[in-house]
Amino acid sequence: MKTVLITGANGQLGNSIRLLSGKHPRFNFLFTDVDQLDICDKEAVRSYVQNNAIDYIVNCAAYTAVDKAEDNIELCTRINRDAVRYLGEAAGIDGARIIHVSTDYVFDGTNYCPYVETDTTCPVSIYGKTKLEGEKALLEACPDAVIIRTAWLYSEFGSNFVKTVLRLSENPNELRFIFDQVGTPTYAGDLAAAILQIIEQGEDGAYHPGIYHFSDEGVCSWYDFTVKIVQLAGRSNKVVPIETKDYPTRASRPHYSVLNKSKIKKTYGLIIPHWEESLQVCLKQLLPL
Numbered sequence: 058m059k060t061v062l063i064t065g066a067n068g069q070l071g072n073s074i075r076l077l078s079g080k081h082p083r084f085n086f087l088f089t090d091v092d093q094l095d096i097c098d099k100e101a102v103r104s105y106v107q108n109n110a111i112d113y114i115v116n117c118a119a120y121t122a123v124d125k126a127e128d129n130i131e132l133c134t135r136i137n138r139d140a141v142r143y144l145g146e147a148a149g150i151d152g153a154r155i156i157h158v159s160t161d162y163v164f165d166g167t168n169y170c171p172y173v174e175t176d177t178t179c180p181v182s183i184y185g186k187t188k189l190e191g192e193k194a195l196l197e198a199c200p201d202a203v204i205i206r207t208a209w210l211y212s213e214f215g216s217n218f219v220k221t222v223l224r225l226s227e228n229p230n231e232l233r234f235i236f237d238q239v240g241t242p243t244y245a246g247d248l249a250a251a252i253l254q255i256i257e258q259g260e261d262g263a264y265h266p267g268i269y270h271f272s273d274e275g276v277c278s279w280y281d282f283t284v285k286i287v288q289l290a291g292r293s294n295k296v297v298p299i300e301t302k303d304y305p306t307r308a309s310r311p312h313y314s315v316l317n318k319s320k321i322k323k324t325y326g327l328i329i330p331h332w333e334e335s336l337q338v339c340l341k342q343l344l345p346l
Contacts, residue, residue: 059260060085062111062153064096064144065118070158072214073249074115081253083260087111090118096140106147113256114148114155116141119188123162124307126184137187138194145198154259155199156252161208161240161272163189166311173317174206174268182308192268201266203255205248205321208272208314209282212245213342222283223343226292236280236298240314241272244335251327258325265324270316273332285333289340 065071066088078086087109094105096118106114120126120136141157148155162185163178180186195202211217219242225232251271258264277285280298287294301312321327 058083058085059112060087060110061113061115061256062106062109063088064090064094064114064116066090068117068119069210069212069214069217069245070117070249073212073245074117074252076246077249077253081257084113084256096144097135099143099146102140102143103147103150106151106153111148111151111153113259114144114153115252115256116144116155116157119158121184123182123184123310126182126187127307130183133183133187134190137184138190141191142194142198145195145202148202149199154201154203154264155195156203156205156255157191157195158248159192159204159206160185160188161206161311161314161316163192163206164311164314166238166313168313171315171317172270174270174320181311184308203264203266204268205252206268206270206316207243207248208240208316209242210245210248211242211339213339214245218242218279218282219286219336219339220343222286223290226287226290226294229293231295231297232283232287233297233299233304234280234283235301235304236278237300238310238312238314239276239278240311241274241276241316242282242332242336243272244330244332244339246338247273247330247335251321251325251329254327255325263325267320269321269324270318271321271327271329272316272318273335274318274329275332276315277332285336286340289337290344
C-alpha cells in the first residue's frame with residue numbers, strides 16, 4: 058500500500074481530501090498540520106518523509122492571509138517558498154512524487170482571456186510573489202513535481218467567502234461586493250477529487266509532471282458570486298455592486314484571474330462541474346434543512 062502525506066491537513070483542501078480519502082483504499086493517508094509536522098523545519102521534513110516511506114506528498118499548506126502577508130513577509134516567505142523547497146528536496150531524495158497547490162495570484166490580472174499555464178507570471182502582492190517563488194523553488198528541487206494553480210477556494214471547512222456571505226446575510230442588511238474582479242469560485246471538494254484522481258492515475262502509470270490550472274467551470278465576479286449565494290440560501294438581502302476602488306485593501310488583487318483548464322482536463326481526463334452546481338453541494342452541507 059502506497060503512503061500519501063497530506064500537509065496543511067486542517068485547512069480547507071486538506072479537510073476535503075480527508076473527507077474523500079476513504080474512497081481510495083489502496084492508499085494509506087497521513088494527515089499532518091503544524092502540530093504533527095512543521096514543514097518550515099527542513100530536517101523534520103526530511104526525517105518524516107524518510108521514516109514514513111512516503112510515496113506521494115500533497116502540499117495543501119500555505120500562508121493565505123493576502124492582506125496580512127504585506128506586513129508579514131518573512132513568515133509568508135518561509136511557508137510559501139522555503140517550506141515548499143524542503144518538501145521538494147525530501148521528495149527528490151526519497152523518490153516520492155509531490156503535488157503542490159499554487160494560486161491565480163501569480164498573475165497580475167490584466168489578461169482578457171483565461172490564463173494558460175505558459176502565460177507570463179507577474180504577481181502584484183506579497184502573497185502572489187511568495188507563491189510564485191515557491192513554484193520555482195519546488196521545480197528546482199524536484200523537476201517532476203505537479204503544481205496546480207487554483208482560485209477562489211471555498212468549502213464547508215475553515216473561513217472562506219461563502220461562509221462570510223452566509224454570516225452577513227443572516228441580517229436583512231444591504232450587502233456591497235466588488236463587481237470588477239472576475240474569476241471562478243472553486244469548491245475545495247472538487248479540487249480534492251482531482252488531486253486524488255491524479256494520484257490514482259499515477260499509480261496506474263499515467264503520472265504527468267508539470268504546471269496545471271484548476272478551478273470549477275464558469276466565470277463570475279465577487280458580486281455575482283454573492284448574489285448566487287444569497288439566492289440559493291433563501292435570503293432576501295439586496296446585493297449592491299461596487300468597484301475595487303470603493304473597497305481598498307492592503308494588498309492588490311488581480312482584476313481578471315480566470316484560469317484555462319484545458320491542459321489538466323486533457324491530461325488527466327477530468328470532468329469539472331460548473332461553480333453554481335458545486336456551490337449548491339456545499340450549501341447543502343452548511344445550511345440546516
